[in-house]
Structure formats: C-alpha cells, structure tokens
Amino acid sequence: MTDTESGTATPPVGEELLAVTGLKKHFAIRKGLLQRQTGAVQAVDGLDFTVTRGETFSLVGESGCGKTTTGRLLTRLLEPTDGTIVFEGRDISHLSEGRMRPLRKDVQMIFQDPYGSLNPRHTVGKIVGAPFKLQNVKTPGGTKKAVQELLELVGLSPEHYNRYPHEFSGGQRQRIGIARTLALRPKLIVADEPVSALDVSIQAQVVNLLEDLQEEFNLTYVMIAHDLSVVRHVSDRVAVMYLGKIVEIADRVSLYEKPMHPYTLALLSAVPIPDTKGKGGRERIRLQGDVPSPINPPPACRFHTRCWKAQDICKTVEPPLLQLAPGHQAACHFPENQAGGEAPKTGTARQGTPIATPES
Numbered sequence: 001m002t003d004t005e006s007g008t009a010t011p012p013v014g015e016e017l018l019a020v021t022g023l024k025k026h027f028a029i030r031k032g033l034l035q036r037q038t039g040a041v042q043a044v045d046g047l048d049f050t051v052t053r054g055e056t057f058s059l060v061g062e063s064g065c066g067k068t069t070t071g072r073l074l075t076r077l078l079e080p081t082d083g084t085i086v087f088e089g090r091d092i093s094h095l096s097e098g099r100m101r102p103l104r105k106d107v108q109m110i111f112q113d114p115y116g117s118l119n120p121r122h123t124v125g126k127i128v129g130a131p132f133k134l135q136n137v138k139t140p141g142g143t144k145k146a147v148q149e150l151l152e153l154v155g156l157s158p159e160h161y162n163r164y165p166h167e168f169s170g171g172q173r174q175r176i177g178i179a180r181t182l183a184l185r186p187k188l189i190v191a192d193e194p195v196s197a198l199d200v201s202i203q204a205q206v207v208n209l210l211e212d213l214q215e216e217f218n219l220t221y222v223m224i225a226h227d228l229s230v231v232r233h234v235s236d237r238v239a240v241m242y243l244g245k246i247v248e249i250a251d252r253v254s255l256y257e258k259p260m261h262p263y264t265l266a267l268l269s270a271v272p273i274p275d276t277k278g279k280g281g282r283e284r285i286r287l288q289g290d291v292p293s294p295i296n297p298p299p300a301c302r303f304h305t306r307c308w309k310a311q312d313i314c315k316t317v318e319p320p321l322l323q324l325a326p327g328h329q330a331a332c333h334f335p336e337n338q339a340g341g342e343a344p345k346t347g348t349a350r351q352g353t354p355i356a357t358p359e360s
C-alpha cells in the first residue's frame with residue numbers, strides 16, 4: 001500500500017503475481033420447463049489487468065457493475081465464461097476443484113459481511129482453525145497454538161478461542177474472518193468490501209490492520225469497494241468498473257488528481273475528497289438514471305446513456321482501453337485531463353497506445 005498522500009505514486013515495479021486477460025462471466029438466464037437459455041447477464045465482460053506482488057489493486061464501481069463476480073472469478077469460486085487468469089505464471093482459469101485445492105491456500109477471499117461469513121454454531125477456534133484441517137496442514141505447536149497466534153496477530157485475545165461469533169462486535173468478527181484468511185499465509189487476498197458493513201468509527205482500524213498485515217507478510221490485495229473514498233489511502237492502483245467493463249486504470253495519485261473517464265469523474269465528485277491542490281472542491285456531477293441492465297447493455301461505450309459528453313461515435317464504436325499517460329489507461333472517446341490539453345472534438349479519435357483490443 002502507498003502511505004504518502006501525494007507522493008510520487010508510480011505504479012509498482014515488480015513481479016507480476018496475477019494476469020487477467022479478456023475475462024468474462026456471463027450468467028445464463030433460463031426459462032420454461034426445458035430450461036432453455038433465453039439470454040445472459042453479462043456480469044463481467046472482458047477485463048484485462050495485472051496485479052504486482054505486494055501491491056493493493058482496487059476495483060471500484062457502483063452496485064451491480066461486476067466487482068464481486070470478478071473477485072469470485074479470481075479466487076475461482078466461479079468459473080470464467082471466457083478469458084484467462086494466470087496466477088504465478090500458471091493458468092488457473094479452468095482448473096478443476098481438485099487441482100485448485102492446493103492453490104486455495106495461496107488465494108483467499110475476505111467477505112463483506114462479517115456476520116454471514118462466520119458459522120454461528122462454531123467456536124472461534126474451530127472457524128480460524130478450519131483452513132488447517134481442510135488443507136491437512138500440520139503446524140509445529142499444534143493447531144490450537146497456531147490459531148491463538150493468529151488471534152493475537154489480528155488484535156484479538158488467545159482467550160477468545162472458545163467463544164462464539166455472536167459474542168463479538170462487527171469489527172471483531174471481521175478480525176476473526178481475517179485471521180481465518182491469514183491462517184495458511186496466502187499470497188493474494190481478494191477483499192470484497194471488507195469494511196463497508198462496519199461502523200465508520202471501526203472501518204479505519206480494520207483498514208489499518210490490513211495494511212499492517214500486508215507489510216508483515218508481503219501480501220497482495222485486490223480490494224473491492226463501491227466508493228472511491230474507502231480505497232483512497234490504501235490503493236497503489238485503482239481500476240474503475242462500469243457494467244462489466246474496466247473504464248479506467250491508473251495509479252492512485254493520477255486517478256484521484258487527473259481522472260480521465262467521465263464515469264470516474266462522476267464517482268469522484270460524489271465523495272467528500274479533499275482537494276490536494278487547494279483549488280476548491282470538485283463540482284458535483286449527478287448521473288442521470290440507473291445503471292442499465294447487464295442483460296442488455298448499451299452498445300459501444302456502455303456509459304454513453306448516462307454520459308454528458310457522449311457523441312454519436314460513443315453509440316457506435318466501443319472505445320478501447322488505451323494508455324493515455326504513463327501507467328494511466330482509459331476507455332473513452334473524449335477523455336478528461338489528457339496530457340497535451342483539450343479533449344478531441346466530435347468524432348475524432350484520441351491518441352494513445354492500445355492496451356486491449358475492442359470486442360469483435
């Protein structure tokens with residue numbers, strides 16, 4: 001994670017841990033007695049990104065844009081419809097459950113709901129110790145000792161071993177979930193809105209814990225959030241999703257200070273983020289209407305139905321995700337804050353380096 005507010009946040013240079021190419025998940029819609037497929041929910045529709053070892057890569061977007069589905073694909077709780085997921089150089093996109101099992105200790109997920117994700121009938125000891133049992137991992141001093149060490153690591157007491165989830169507050173329950181996630185020392189943790197169900201006063205404590213653990217164990221995070229303010233301080237890079245697609249990826253400083261996609265601009269305008277340049281707050285942009293249905297998304301640029309900058313080209317030509325500045329990619333025909341000044345005029349293509357080719 002990056003700890004300076006406006007320092008030089010160049011994208012982390014390091015070993016690639018995860019590489020995602022053309023990732024899709026379409027959920028079939030079936031109807032009638034014969035359960036014929038009548039359509040599909042295009043929850044995730046062609047994502048390309050990489051995650052570097054040790055970084056925090058955040059996925060942000062409104063409800064329903066496909067963040068959780070992406071997280072579940074990365075942890076292979078779901079099987080992709082298309083595309084590839086390469087983890088540590090190995091294609092895990094279609095590994096069977098059996099072949100995936102040894103990898104489960106390397107790739108873990110923290111869930112949003114600290115209430116629903118813990119079995120109320122199991123003791124904390126049983127919950128946090130479950131991964132050792134599932135993976136048949138023996139620890140030097142025994143599972144109980146390992147669990148108690150994990151509880152201390154996440155700021156709980158070893159004496160909590162025999163207690164039940166209902167005896168804890170929301171923040172403490174999330175710590176129990178984090179202890180379970182850490183048990184087998186994963187390399188990649190997908191954290192799906194890990195603090196959004198918690199009291200605002202507790203959120204920072206849990207975020208700080210995640211940061212401390214990252215430093216101690218060189219963890220890599222894919223952090224999922226619906227609002228840009230939550231991940232502002234913890235992200236190295238941020239990808240903004242809209243209706244199953246990534247519309248912008250940039251390092252933290254570029255994204256918050258020089259957003260290029262109008263959707264990112266709108267998201268940023270909706271959260272109280274201090275203006276580091278002292279030019280006053282951002283103008284609030286109110287998006288018209290709801291997010292369209294992922295069953296029948298708008299053609300070409302999916303955001304065009306809600307975009308105040310949309311022109312004819314946005315309705316007919318899908319803008320590819322292009323690198324418009326170092327480490328900064330956006331999929332827009334009329335991007336904001338492009339180096340070199342004005343956005344292009346109606347119908348003209350912007351300049352950039354193709355990162356992903358548009359869908360055929």
Ligand SMILES: Nc1ncnc2c1ncn2[C@@H]1O[C@H](COP(=O)(O)OP(=O)(O)OP(=O)(O)O)[C@@H](O)[C@H]1O
Pocket residue numbers: 027041042043061062063064065066067068069070226294
């Ligand atoms: N198992 C499923 N079957 C059918 N549709 C699904 C399934 N899971 C998710 N969807 C749909 O896929 C789309 C993306 O959902 P997803 O939960 O990934 O979005 P999200 O951005 O995480 O939203 P939220 O913040 O509300 O969790 C939504 O339209 C959702 O209804």
